[in-house]
Amino acid sequence: MSSIATSSAPLQICGMDVQDYLVKAEEFHGHLSPGVAMGGFLVDAAWRVLGPTPYLNAVVETVVCLPDAVQILTPCTLGNNFLQLLDWGKFALTLYDRETLKGARAWVNRQAVAAVPEVAGWFLRGAGGIVLPKDEVVKEIARRGPDLLLARPVEMPAALKPSEKVATGPCPACGESYPLRQGAACLACQGQAYYRF
Amino acid sequence: MSSIATSSAPLQICGMDVQDYLVKAEEFHGHLSPGVAMGGFLVDAAWRVLGPTPYLNAVVETVVCLPDAVQILTPCTLGNNFLQLLDWGKFALTLYDRETLKGARAWVNRQAVAAVPEVAGWFLRGAGGIVLPKDEVVKEIARRGPDLLLARPVEMPAALKPSEKVATGPCPACGESYPLRQGAACLACQGQAYYRF
Structure with a gap:
């Protein structure tokens, strides 16, 4: 049933169509924000690098928006002890296996964002960008997500949330x-x- | 001013049958825990005391289990800035209106718990109680929830999460x-x- 010349496949986030993710994100987060859109792509990117992970834990490096992306897309929640928060103000996260301590970290690529004025206006706080309404920024992120970030494997010296x-x-x-x-x-x-x- | 006991409340959690809440809780939290069961009743109790609240914010006084009850039952999530975490190790929470700063705090009643050996074995770390499998503890909490806690109105000197x-x-x-x-x-x-x- 495929046509001869197909456009590139629609972007996915953790196996879900981006638009379906945005619906879930709006429901949980209460509104659609650029941060929760970007957060979905960060989770997706880290998980792709990490691969199948039986004992998934997560660390987010900001308390804004990113924790909700993790809680929507992974089994890690704040209350079940598998999501660790760092109030560092960095738009980055790590997924890792709490048994093997192998992980992957994903973060926003400032240089890539700087080249997209519609997103730079949000992420760089207006410096060199166009300040758009948030739903317009979400649309730009939804179109370009994976191009705006980087991800690579990391090792964890220790699990961050031992239960005691x-x-x-x-x-x-x-x-x-x-x-x-x-x-x-x-x-x-x-x-x-x-x-x- | 004396505390308001909530023991006359019907066995619902935020307008939901307790069993329906437990299903949702298991899905989000990953498993059923006594903490997320008790947390549901704490949210319910605080919200009953507070009444309809257009600008709902929440504060949880432990990072274990309770944040998930709030995120399941209210529009307050960690990532949308309406849920504030305190890592105090106390099984208590406050719901409040961020405009009026009127709130209600709910907490576990140690004395009531001590009189129920099946729950005391969990909450009091075994002191004077019967240590049961967690799903048995959940059943006891689901039967008795409102009798195990207290709630009363509070005022907040300030909203805890100003966005800046x-x-x-x-x-x-x-x-x-x-x-x-x-x-x-x-x-x-x-x-x-x-x-x-």
């Missing part, structure tokens, strides 16, 4: 459970409470 | 974008890299 059970007990001030190693009271009762009753 | 744009530029060592306020090179090139190429 810590001893807990009741806080003498509020009565709630807390990790005893934090001191004589829980962090809220030590003065860090972010709320007022 | 920070200036970025290329790292002179690796060439990747990073927040310039972090210093003369990105954190990885300052020696914090968790990977080896």
Whole structure:
């Protein structure tokens, strides 16, 4: 059924049509953002380099947008301990096997982005680019994703999230459970409470 | 002001049958855990106290399990900036309106848990309880959830995640974008890299 001259195959993200990924991303993330679009391609690129991975873990190097791409596309979530966050402000991530510690890191290629004014206006904060509405930027990323990033194998010296059970007990001030190693009271009762009753 | 016990609440989680929630939780979290089951009831309890909230934000006080309950049940995700994480090791969360700063906090009631050996064996790390397989603990929590926790209104002095744009530029060592306020090179090139190429 294929025609003689076919255009290049539509881009995919983790085996999913890009448009299908964007629908899922909008549903989970609440809106479509350039970051979650680019994040999908970063996950895809790292996973392609890594290959089939039975014990997949992930590290994201920013807390913005990227964690949602990982949580949509992989079994790694924040709450299940397989996604590690670094608040580094870098648009990059690593997927790795927590048994073999072999991984792949993917990151945005600044030079490639700089050559695309429609994306540079977003990623480079306007420097040398055209500042477009976000949905226009998403469209450009969806067309070009893999050309805007780089990925290569890495090795991890150690898994970043060893699970450990810590001893807990009741806080003498509020009565709630807390990790005893934090001191004589829980962090809220030590003065860090972010709320007022 | 006394705490509001939620024991009269029907056994639903955010308008969903508890069993339906558990199916969704298993799909997202990868397996059913007592923490994600309890987390569902915590979200539900806080939201009942808070009422309809147009600009919902969430704070979780542990990175284990609870973030997934919030991400399954609310529009707040880590990547969209509406879910704030505190690595405090406390099984508690707050939902609040980022415009009015009115919120509700829910937490596990240690005394109530201590009276239920099947749950105490998990939550109190075995102290005075019966250590059961996790799926048995989940069943007990699903039967009793609202009786095991407390929730009450809180006020927030400030929203915890103001969005700010920070200036970025290329790292002179690796060439990747990073927040310039972090210093003369990105954190990885300052020696914090968790990977080896």
